[in-house]
Structures are given as C-alpha cells and as structure tokens.
Amino acid sequence: MAELSIRGVRKSFGETEVIRNVDLSVGNGEFVVFVGPSGCGKSTLLRMIAGLENVTSGTISIDGADVTHADPSKRGIAMVFQTYALYPHMTVEENMGFGLEMAGIPADERKRMVRRAAETLHLETYLARKPKQLSGGQRQRVAIGRAIVRDPKIFLFDEPLSNLDAELRVRMRIEIAKLHADLGATMIYVTHDQVEAMTLASRIVVLRDGRIEQVGTPLELYNNPDNQFVAGFIGSPKMNFVPARVTGRTEDGAVKLAVDSLGLAEFAVMPRERNATMPETLSIGIRPEHFLPPGTDGAMDVSLGLGAVEHLGGVSYIYTEPGRDGSLTAEVRGLPGLKAGGLLPLAVNPDTCLLFSTEGARL
Amino acid sequence: MKRSLPATLLLGLSGLFLLLLIGMPFWWVVTGSFKLPQEIIARVPTMVPHSFTLQHFAKLLSGSDYPVYMINSLLVAGISTAITLVLSVPAAYAFFRLAFPGREALYRIILLAYAFPSIVVLIPLFGMFARIGLIDTLAALVIINVTFALPFSIWMLRSFFASVPKEIEEAALMDGAPPTVILRRIMIPLIAPGIASVGIFAFISAWTEYVFASVLILSDAKRTVPVGFSGIIGQYQIDWGLLLSGASLAVLPVVILFALVGRWFVSGLTEGAVK
Numbered sequence: 301m302a303e304l305s306i307r308g309v310r311k312s313f314g315e316t317e318v319i320r321n322v323d324l325s326v327g328n329g330e331f332v333v334f335v336g337p338s339g340c341g342k343s344t345l346l347r348m349i350a351g352l353e354n355v356t357s358g359t360i361s362i363d364g365a366d367v368t369h370a371d372p373s374k375r376g377i378a379m380v381f382q383t384y385a386l387y388p389h390m391t392v393e394e395n396m397g398f399g400l401e402m403a404g405i406p407a408d409e410r411k412r413m414v415r416r417a418a419e420t421l422h423l424e425t426y427l428a429r430k431p432k433q434l435s436g437g438q439r440q441r442v443a444i445g446r447a448i449v450r451d452p453k454i455f456l457f458d459e460p461l462s463n464l465d466a467e468l469r470v471r472m473r474i475e476i477a478k479l480h481a482d483l484g485a486t487m488i489y490v491t492h493d494q495v496e497a498m499t500l501a502s503r504i505v506v507l508r509d510g511r512i513e514q515v516g517t518p519l520e521l522y523n524n525p526d527n528q529f530v531a532g533f534i535g536s537p538k539m540n541f542v543p544a545r546v547t548g549r550t551e552d553g554a555v556k557l558a559v560d561s562l563g564l565a566e567f568a569v570m571p572r573e574r575n576a577t578m579p580e581t582l583s584i585g586i587r588p589e590h591f592l593p594p595g596t597d598g599a600m601d602v603s604l605g606l607g608a609v610e611h612l613g614g615v616s617y618i619y620t621e622p623g624r625d626g627s628l629t630a631e632v633r634g635l636p637g638l639k640a641g642g643l644l645p646l647a648v649n650p651d652t653c654l655l656f657s658t659e660g661a662r663l
Numbered sequence: 664m665k666r667s668l669p670a671t672l673l674l675g676l677s678g679l680f681l682l683l684l685i686g687m688p689f690w691w692v693v694t695g696s697f698k699l700p701q702e703i704i705a706r707v708p709t710m711v712p713h714s715f716t717l718q719h720f721a722k723l724l725s726g727s728d729y730p731v732y733m734i735n736s737l738l739v740a741g742i743s744t745a746i747t748l749v750l751s752v753p754a755a756y757a758f759f760r761l762a763f764p765g766r767e768a769l770y771r772i773i774l775l776a777y778a779f780p781s782i783v784v785l786i787p788l789f790g791m792f793a794r795i796g797l798i799d800t801l802a803a804l805v806i807i808n809v810t811f812a813l814p815f816s817i818w819m820l821r822s823f824f825a826s827v828p829k830e831i832e833e834a835a836l837m838d839g840a841p842p843t844v845i846l847r848r849i850m851i852p853l854i855a856p857g858i859a860s861v862g863i864f865a866f867i868s869a870w871t872e873y874v875f876a877s878v879l880i881l882s883d884a885k886r887t888v889p890v891g892f893s894g895i896i897g898q899y900q901i902d903w904g905l906l907l908s909g910a911s912l913a914v915l916p917v918v919i920l921f922a923l924v925g926r927w928f929v930s931g932l933t934e935g936a937v938k
Contacts, residue, residue, distance in 0.1 A: 350837065352836065373836070373838065373840075374839075377837070378837065379833075381830045381834060385828065385831050385833065385834040386831075387834070388831075398835070398838050398840070398848075399837070399838035402838050446834075446838075
C-alpha cells in the first residue's frame with residue numbers, strides 16, 4: 301500500500317510532447333483507472349510510473365520518496381502487461397518466483413511465497429506447467445500472480461484484459477475487483493474499455509492528448525463532467541450534443557433555450573454556475589438513456605425521426621440520421637415493434653441536460 | 664487445409680526430386696567407401712554394393728595422416744564456433760538493445776568483411792600474420808574463421824533478438840533482473856534456435872574452409888581435413904576407395920552436430936508468452 305504523487309510530469313519523444321504537465325495524487329489503497337482514446341498517453345503515463353519510460357521533466361514520488369529516476373525494480377511496484385509477458389521457457393512457478401529470486405530470497409522461502417500467491421489465484425495445480433500449456437485466462441492469472449507474489453506497494457495494470465474474450469473479460473474483471481478488495485493495495489489500471497473503468501475504479505482519470513481532462517469518481521464523471529470531451533467519452537452510447545440558442549434567463553438562473561432541431565422553445569436548463577454569463581449559442585448535452593416517454597412530468601415533448609432502429613432485447617437504440625454529423629441517439633424501452641421510418645414522440649427533462657460552450661467547456 | 668490431388672502430387676514429386684538430388688551423392692559416396700576397389704571402378708556402377716570391406720577406412724586411419732587432420736579440423740572448427748558464439752551473442756544484443764550514436768552505421772560497416780573476396784585479403788593477412796608469428800598455427804585459422812563468421816552471425820542473431828516481444832524484457836526489468844541476467848536467463852533461451860543456426864553456420868564454414876588453410880599452414884602435421892585430405896588422395900593416381908572413405912568421415916562431424924542441435928530448431932519457443 302502506498303501513495304503516489306505525480307508533479308508537473310512531461311514526456312517528449314523528440315519534438316512531440318506526449319504527456320503535457322500532468323499532476324495527480326493517488327491515495328493509499330485507491331483503484332485509479334486511466335481512460336482515454338488511443339494515443340492519449342495513458343499507457344505512456346503508466347510506463348513512466350513503472351520506470352520503463354524516462355520522464356522529461358517533473359517528479360514522480362511513491363510514499364514521499366522521489367523515484368523519478370529510480371530503477372523499475374527499486375520502486376516497489378509490479379506491472380501486469382496487456383500481453384502477459386510471461387517467460388515462455390519457465391514454468392508457472394519459475395515465472396512467479398523469478399522476481400523473488402532476483403531480490404535474493406532463498407529458494408524454500410520463495411517456494412512458500414509462490415504457493416501462497418498461487419492459492420489466492422487458484423493456480424496451485426498449474427505450477428509445473430509452461431505458459432503455452434495454459435489458456436488465455438490462466439496466463440493472465442499467472443501474470444497477476446507474478447505481480448502479487450512480490451507484495452508490491454503499487455500494482456500497475458496495462459490493459460490487462462483486452463486480449464481475452466468477452467466472457468472471460470467479465471470474469472477476470474470481477475476477480476481483479478475482488479483482489480483489490482482483498483489486498484487493499486493501491487492499483488493503477490489503464491484501459492480503453494469504459495465498462496472496466498466504471499466498474500473497477502474508485503477514481504477515473506480521463507486523458508486526452510497527454511493532458512488530464514478530469515479526475516473523479518465514475519458517477520461524478522457521468523453526472524457532472526467538466527467538459528464536452530469527458531461527457532462524450534463517459535457513457536455508452538455517447539452523449540448527444542445539440543446546438544441551441546439562448547433566448548433569456550428565468551428568475552432562478554436557468555437558461556432559456558430554443559433548440560430548433562428538436563422543435564423546443566423556452567427549454568430552461570440550469571447551468572453549473574447559477575450566475576455565469578451565457579454565450580448566445582451553445583450546445584446542450586442529452587444522454588441517450590435520458591429520453592423519456594412522451595408526457596412525462598417535468599419533461600418537454602420532442603419528436604425524433606426514426607432513421608434506424610437497433611433492438612438489443614431489453615432496450616432499443618434509435619438513430620435519427622445514422623452516419624451523419626448531428627445524428628441523435630436515443631435509448632428506449634418497451635417498444636420491440638419499432639421500425640425505421642416516421643417519427644417517435646419522446647420527452648426530455650431539462651434537469652438531466654448539460655450545457656457546453658461551442659468550445660466544449662461546461663457551462 | 665485441404666489440397667487438391669494435383670497439388671499434392673506436385674508437392675510430393677518436388678520433395679522426392681530434392682531428396683534424390685541431395686541424397687544420391689551421399690548414398691554414392693557412403694556406399695562406395697565400403698566397396699572393394701574393383702567394384703568402385705566397375706564399368707557398370709552398382710547402386711547397392713555387392714561387396715563389403717573396411718580396407719579403405721583401415722588404410723585411411725592407420726596408413727595416413729587423416730586422423731591428425733581430423734583432430735586439427737575439429738579443434739579449429741570447434742574453437743572457432745565457440746568464440747563466434749561467445750562474441751556474437753552479446754554483440755548482437757548490444758546492437759539490438761543499446762542506443763548509441765552511430766549504431767546503424769557500425770551495424771552496416773561490419774558487413775564490409777564480406778565485400779572483398781578472400782583471395783584479395785589473403786596476401787595482406789599473410790603479411791600481418793607473418794609479422795606476429797601466426798603463420799603455421801591453428802590459431803591463425805581460428806582468427807580467420809571467427810572474423811568471417813562474426814558479421815553474419817551478429818546480423819542473424821540481432822533479428823532473432825528483435826523477434827522476442829519487448830514486454831518480456833520489460834517484465835524481467837520490473838522483476839529486477841540486471842542486463843546480464845536478462846541476456847543469460849531470458850533472452851538466450853528464447854533465441855536458442857538462432858544460436859543453433861549460427862553455431863552450425865560457423866562450424867560448417869570453418870570445417871570446409873580451404874583457401875586460408877592451404878596458405879597459412881605450412882607443416883603437414885597442422886593441416887586441416889580439406890587441405891590434408893586433398894593431398895592424400897594421390898599425387899599420381901586417384902585412390903577412389905581412400906577418397907570415398909575420407910569424404911564419408913569428413914561429413915560425419917557435421918551430421919552429428921545437426922543431430923545434436925536439431926532439437927533446438929523447434930518452432931514456437933515464445934509461444935504462450937504474449938498471446
């Protein structure tokens with residue numbers, strides 16, 4: 301268990317800056333997940349914490365000790381790679397014991413530690429096998445075992461589940477959550493899968509172009525995103541952004557909007573800051589799952605064109621103009637007979653809508 | 664995969680053709696070495712020997728310097744191979760892993776060793792070796808063989824190193840292994856097929872080397888098989904039996920070497936590591 305602190309960290313590969321001035325504190329026993337689109341720098345940041353990438357400037361400290369330039373093995377961390385990275389010529393036991401051997405722990409002690417870790421992960425029966433004799437899930441478990449056997453202060457996971465099939469991924473996700481609960485260790489986890497992020501994280505760090513866009517609990521990011529990027533990145537299907545004109549303010553500070561594409565007028569949405577000044581035009585964000593049946597109390601009725609309909613069983617997704625910019629997505633329930641073509645009456649509650657400036661900042 | 668009949672036939676025939684092309688001379692030489700002299704020079708050649716004798720081998724091993732040549736050759740080829748491996752493995756790893764200025768240029772320059780025909784460098788080398796007293800020593804041959812085997816070995820091993828997934832090395836780094844341990848415990852076992860290939864390459868090129876061995880070695884007791892053997896088979900007439908038995912014995916070490924290291928040529932050594 302340990303605290304991690306990242307201060308003003310930058311990383312450049314030649315001219316290109318891939319991590320731009322990142323500040324982050326991770327508390328004892330936290331499960332922090334880095335998410336972001338590919339190329340956002342999340343893996344690079346993790347590798348810098350691991351010591352596998354140099355830091356161009358800034359400091360990384362673990363439990364108050366500056367480890368910015370320390371060797372990976374001197375940082376008290378363990379890392380689980382996306383590709384497992386097991387030693388193919390060694391047995392499971394040797395794989396898990398290699399780090400202990402390097403640390404100079406005697407053989408019988410090593411054997412005991414490996415056995416204990418193997419029991420945690422139900423790997424006892426596989427200790428004598430080589431990696432190629434294991435299934436994908438077992439290999440990933442060995443990779444995790446190799447990490448826990450060293451009792452590190454911080455665990456790093458670099459997209460550990462993305463090589464597994466969907467069913468196994470769900471199972472391993474639950475195992476990792478359980479492992480975190482059992483060990484109480486500080487864990488940092490990189491993924492592009494937002495289900496993993498939402499379910500595992502105590503806090504999520506959203507990265508874009510090497511910068512932190514927002515840090516918060518999963519529900520904070522979902523309910524109260526700082527900007528349009530975070531709002532669009534968290535939640536699936538993606539949040540709809542609809543251009544709107546400001547027509548006035550109500551007495552309690554809500555912004556009255558005309559949303560021409562939805563045929564809404566006097567649509568009063570409360571901004572984040574009650575007294576903030578509003579630009580003339582902005583966009584409102586409506587999550588697909590926030591469309592309601594027509595006539596719902598407190599909501600205003602809208603009609604959406606049925607460009608395409610996808611039935612997933614419990615829910616259906618409708619798309620107004622599939623494939624085009626400005627197409628809206630709505631999630632509806634209980635309409636299994638819905639077909640493309642025509643209009644569907646729905647409703648939107650202004651309380652669930654968010655406001656963004658045309659530059660993408662939250663209003 | 665399912666193949667059509669003509670394709671299977673074609674594959675089978677080409678396999679058979681290659682087998683005959685490579686196998687026939689072997690068969691001819693090895694069976695010939697057991698034939699009586701009359702049968703060897705018989706007007707109608709026999710594919711299956713009618714006679715059996717060990718007289719050629721007996722003559723070769725007791726009546727000539729062949730055993731001495733054989734020992735010299737084994738020494739030169741064995742030591743050359745060992746030195747080539749000891750030098751090329753760390754050199755290839757350095758070329759692969761270390762980033763230093765001029766790496767790529769140096770990496771290409773080492774191939775210059777192959778730019779000149781050996782006959783061109785022979786005379787200046789003779790001069791150099793004469794000055795440091797290496798003429799007529801087996802060490803001179805070892806130096807020559809290692810020099811010519813190294814560049815190719817380094818190139819080949821570097822690509823084998825490059826085929827090892829980066830994460831395996833990084834995992835070892837996270838486990839606290841120093842570079843020498845990573846090389847010895849992780850990388851070398853994973854590139855064993857490459858090391859075996861390089862070893863065989865180095866051994867065969869040293870085993871068959873003729874030009875330098877014929878010029879740099881002066882005394883008969885220090886000759887290697889290719890040079891010494893060419894002297895045995897007759898100045899005035901060719902003793903076919905001696906020739907065939909000597910040739911049979913000369914391929915023996917290479918065949919044994921292949922049998923020994925063949926098991927390293929297993930595919931998928933890194934299987935299970937990263938997938």
